[in-house]
Amino acid sequence: MAGVTVSNVSRSFGAHKALDDVSIDFADGGFYALLGPSGSGKTTLLRQIAGFDFPDTGRISIGGESVERVPVEKRRIGMVFQNYALFPNMSVADNVAFGLSVRGEAKTVIATEVQRALDLVQLGKLGGRKPHQLSGGQRQRVALARAIVTKPRVLLLDEPLGALDKALRVDMQIELKRIQREIGITTIFVTHDQEEALTMSDRIGILRDGRLVQEGPPEEIYDRPKSEFAATFLGDANIFRGDATGNGIRLADGTAIAAGVGDRLAAGAKASCAVRPERIRIATDAGTTDSNINTLKGQVSKRIFAGNNSTYFVDRAGQTLKVIVQNTGADLLAEGQDVVLRWSPESTVLIAAG
Amino acid sequence: MMTTRILEWLGRIYVWLLLAFLYLPIIIMALMSFNASPFYQLPFEWTTDWYASLWQNDQLISATWNSLKIAVITTIICVVLGTTASLALFRYEFRGKKLLQALLFPPIAIPWLITGTAMLIFFFGVGIGRGLFAILLGHVALALPYVIVVVSARLQTFAPELEEAARSLGANQWQVTNRVTLPWIMPGVIAGGLFAFAVSFDQFVVSYFLSTPGQTTLPVEIYAAIRKGFTPEINAVSTIIIVVSMALMLLTARFFKFGGEK
Amino acid sequence: MAEGAAASRGGLGKALPLLAPAYLWLTVAIFLPLSAMVFFSFMTDLPLTGKPWAFTLGNYAAFFSQSLYLTLLLASLRLGLEVTLWCVVIGYPAAYVLAKVLKGRSREAIFLLVILPFWSNGLVRIFSWAMVLREGGILDAALNAVLPFKINIDLMYSYPAVIIGLVHSYVPYMVLTCYLTLQAIDDSLIEAGRSLGASRLQVLKRVIIPLSMPGLVAGAALIFVPVVGSFMEPRILGGRTGTFYGTVIEDQFVAVFNWPLGAALSFILLAVVLVILAVASPVLRRAA
Numbered sequence: 001m002a003g004v005t006v007s008n009v010s011r012s013f014g015a016h017k018a019l020d021d022v023s024i025d026f027a028d029g030g031f032y033a034l035l036g037p038s039g040s041g042k043t044t045l046l047r048q049i050a051g052f053d054f055p056d057t058g059r060i061s062i063g064g065e066s067v068e069r070v071p072v073e074k075r076r077i078g079m080v081f082q083n084y085a086l087f088p089n090m091s092v093a094d095n096v097a098f099g100l101s102v103r104g105e106a107k108t109v110i111a112t113e114v115q116r117a118l119d120l121v122q123l124g125k126l127g128g129r130k131p132h133q134l135s136g137g138q139r140q141r142v143a144l145a146r147a148i149v150t151k152p153r154v155l156l157l158d159e160p161l162g163a164l165d166k167a168l169r170v171d172m173q174i175e176l177k178r179i180q181r182e183i184g185i186t187t188i189f190v191t192h193d194q195e196e197a198l199t200m201s202d203r204i205g206i207l208r209d210g211r212l213v214q215e216g217p218p219e220e221i222y223d224r225p226k227s228e229f230a231a232t233f234l235g236d237a238n239i240f241r242g243d244a245t246g247n248g249i250r251l252a253d254g255t256a257i258a259a260g261v262g263d264r265l266a267a268g269a270k271a272s273c274a275v276r277p278e279r280i281r282i283a284t285d286a287g288t289t290d291s292n293i294n295t296l297k298g299q300v301s302k303r304i305f306a307g308n309n310s311t312y313f314v315d316r317a318g319q320t321l322k323v324i325v326q327n328t329g330a331d332l333l334a335e336g337q338d339v340v341l342r343w344s345p346e347s348t349v350l351i352a353a354g
Numbered sequence: 355m356m357t358t359r360i361l362e363w364l365g366r367i368y369v370w371l372l373l374a375f376l377y378l379p380i381i382i383m384a385l386m387s388f389n390a391s392p393f394y395q396l397p398f399e400w401t402t403d404w405y406a407s408l409w410q411n412d413q414l415i416s417a418t419w420n421s422l423k424i425a426v427i428t429t430i431i432c433v434v435l436g437t438t439a440s441l442a443l444f445r446y447e448f449r450g451k452k453l454l455q456a457l458l459f460p461p462i463a464i465p466w467l468i469t470g471t472a473m474l475i476f477f478f479g480v481g482i483g484r485g486l487f488a489i490l491l492g493h494v495a496l497a498l499p500y501v502i503v504v505v506s507a508r509l510q511t512f513a514p515e516l517e518e519a520a521r522s523l524g525a526n527q528w529q530v531t532n533r534v535t536l537p538w539i540m541p542g543v544i545a546g547g548l549f550a551f552a553v554s555f556d557q558f559v560v561s562y563f564l565s566t567p568g569q570t571t572l573p574v575e576i577y578a579a580i581r582k583g584f585t586p587e588i589n590a591v592s593t594i595i596i597v598v599s600m601a602l603m604l605l606t607a608r609f610f611k612f613g614g615e616k
Numbered sequence: 617m618a619e620g621a622a623a624s625r626g627g628l629g630k631a632l633p634l635l636a637p638a639y640l641w642l643t644v645a646i647f648l649p650l651s652a653m654v655f656f657s658f659m660t661d662l663p664l665t666g667k668p669w670a671f672t673l674g675n676y677a678a679f680f681s682q683s684l685y686l687t688l689l690l691a692s693l694r695l696g697l698e699v700t701l702w703c704v705v706i707g708y709p710a711a712y713v714l715a716k717v718l719k720g721r722s723r724e725a726i727f728l729l730v731i732l733p734f735w736s737n738g739l740v741r742i743f744s745w746a747m748v749l750r751e752g753g754i755l756d757a758a759l760n761a762v763l764p765f766k767i768n769i770d771l772m773y774s775y776p777a778v779i780i781g782l783v784h785s786y787v788p789y790m791v792l793t794c795y796l797t798l799q800a801i802d803d804s805l806i807e808a809g810r811s812l813g814a815s816r817l818q819v820l821k822r823v824i825i826p827l828s829m830p831g832l833v834a835g836a837a838l839i840f841v842p843v844v845g846s847f848m849e850p851r852i853l854g855g856r857t858g859t860f861y862g863t864v865i866e867d868q869f870v871a872v873f874n875w876p877l878g879a880a881l882s883f884i885l886l887a888v889v890l891v892i893l894a895v896a897s898p899v900l901r902r903a904a
Contacts, residue, residue, distance in 0.1 A: 072521045448628035463838075592737075
């Protein structure tokens, strides 16, 4: 096991900058998600760490050892591919044995290790099957067993659950996390699914256009996004744009919005405020007038009932705001109804424009 | 509905007529090789004398050996060179790749009369001359493009991630090729090898221009015999050849479906 | 995310050692010989025989001044055209039946049977026609057994014999290429045509034939080119009537030993072939 450090890594393909000065620290034993839209460079970064491709500039080290020019087969990593990439001509056991076998391990050692790995992924009895005789979830487990049986220093997963249907995906998320805890391996996985990133990882790195936008624990990124992109890509957010007033912004129509989270900004600069839809309370009356609370008036334009909660779309001065309310049995609001929205400054993140 | 039925049956009958056109001469030749009359006279009288007398014909026997030797060596060389070239064309991107792929088609498309005479001139000019070695040089060149095309077609069905997966597990280039890629493309390699064997074993035109008396192949020997006059011995040896080459192609078809592997 | 995959391969440096043996072989045995042929076609004699030699246009002048060569080239082109047409007429309907009427295993088996002879020995197959076509041969005997009057069928050593032999040799090519394009045509297109009120013939003319044109052109090119350069088939089945452009080239190399003239004649044939392939290639590329 070992930590991975990526320092100032850049990589271009022709005129396209796939990675632009990316630095990120993956601590030993952690579970990291690299999250971003397609083309953001997350897979490119994973392939740099794996050693399929080398950076133009910058350094990569695994366990303190500099590896940016070491080819993949010498890096001692384990990788799970998007479509599993199981060798179709080999049985499940031979697939798992492959990494040990190319290292020239003794047959008896291989047999024991393979069985242990298959037991770990709960496929102990299927060693004799061919990959095409397995279900999607089983293939996924074989791919995982194959990647960890060589005791790699780091486990890399490229959209590992993307090919599974939703129910199976949730099962595999839990399973993957269990196995990762059991062997304590540093794990880096690429995904475009924000929910997967939030539920599974210790830390998340968000990439966009080849740059690392923000990196940190899931709660921190969710509660304190540093950019509009981070706020909207990880979870939902209502964004207000205006001029900074120190600890808040003033909208074009003069309404002030107070923000309790985020760095203070010089007055007059362009800035935004982000508010999560579930932090906003919605009511039909003016209620208490606490000056500390942000208050806006609007009109419900649409309501979507989703069982445990309802989403209201509220129109206000040309902007549509999204509010999510838990369904507690209280009366639902009708479309077209005038409403008042309230939320505290502690739920409001001040973000510099740009 | 009725007319459709009738048309379909007419179509079927037509296809069988075409098959008759394709196979009848061959079948008749085969039958005649078992007919006692040396002038192909009917009625038919069964004999295997002509096959027996083949064994006495040293010229034909030695030409047959030459043909077999050249076909086997051609197959081995073509499989090795063709597979490595196909792998390179599959794995790497580089400038001029399209040109290299396009260069495979002249040897297939240019009539063998032209390639054969051109080889004769060039081999003579550079001192290689004629003979079995020249024939081998020519056969490999004619069969190689077929092997590359067939193996490349099989490689199209191979997922490059499998090679990456093998590398991520610590396999070096040789182990990746040997244990992951080759097993997958093996049906294509075998089909390519059978193609190469057939191209070489059946090759007449190029061998004809490059052979010398004594250093010749079976088809060239047969051509010479035909031009001297027909004998039932030629029927016998021709029957053997046609059976062998059809069996080879049936075998190839088993390994490689025309129009793509399922 | 494909950019990563493409870049990690990469490099002529890695490809070259793997490609070099195959392409060196092709260079030595195909490309250099073709270039040498062009070179020699401009010489008075081979420089190896010890005899004096010089550069000349005489070999090409011979082609254009002696009407014999041009006549023979035209005869070979006509032969190629006739054989190709027969192959279309015979092969296309068979390809259609294979692609659109037959189904499942019987289609597979018959398709294999049709293309199987193509990959067997061409010389031997041409020779087998001698059994059928000669006087007192099978065709003669069979017809005389059926017909009430006595006729003499002796097609051997005639132009029709050459045509029959060549069509027999090359018709599987036409079936193969047409079958491949015909089976790619969606049946619903034919049904759509019929539902719009078109007759069978109209659907054939306006839907099926245009869509299978690439197959027809490919087949035609693959047949026409080698037939124009054929020499063994006319020799065996044509006898004295079987003098064509290909046989004259053969003579220059194995009988007359005028290699420079043979090279010039070969090169002219190559030029004709390349023009034909160039004309056919736009249609072929559209198909691929």
